[in-house]
Amino acid sequence: MFTGIVQGVARIVALTDRPGLRSFRLQFPAGFARDLAIGASVACDGVCLTVTALHGEDQADFDVMLQSLNLTTLGRFQVGDALNVERAAKDGAEIGGHPLSGHVDFTATLQSIRQPENNYVLRFAVPEPWMRYVFAKGYIALNGASLTVADADRRAGWFEVWLIPETLRMTTFGTLQPGQPLNVEIERATQVFVDTVRDALDERLGPLLPALEALLAQQGQSTDALLAPLPRTSR
Incomplete structure (x- = not known):
């Protein structure tokens, strides 16, 4: 498990591609890898990776399987x-x-x-199936950083986060450019809540659900509007 508090920025110093597998060697900030063990987990841009080799206190190797390469950045x-x-x-x-689990849901x-x-x-622009899990004042993880959603528009398919100077100093966010993809892990409690309520609506309304969806669509809404959790206080 991870907390979503980024501890530093690492750089790729070596990279090897093989069929279905990519291996990285990362250079960490000084002392980051102290007492790190082979088999330990490190979140790399939000992706949980396993240490396969150590090189002093500042470098380590990781393997990334094909599924992770296809799903993440x-x-x-x-x-x-x-x-x-x-x-x-x-x-x-x-x-x-x-x-955070370090299991990326989408980019x-x-x-x-x-x-x-x-x-x-x-x-950020979000693929339509995932936008139902994004709520203003809710939590979201971007490239491994726990952030609060400042605003979200489900119909337009976007959300915003506001970053303070300290976040920019400790992460790679200050170097991003429009058009770049980021790894996203949604908050599991939010996903469970939304999916449970959607299943309950489907079970209770049955054949009436399409009629409700059509009525809401006429008003520029959707059933997702019924699923929003109560807002939480900002961090």
């Missing part, structure tokens, strides 16, 4: 590229973000960047 990286990294949380660790595309004074606003 890891297949796009080249030597010299940077990734957000976080070591697995220890028992009793403070959860400064929200619990979102960066649409635009706005820079109000002392702030940095990123807007």
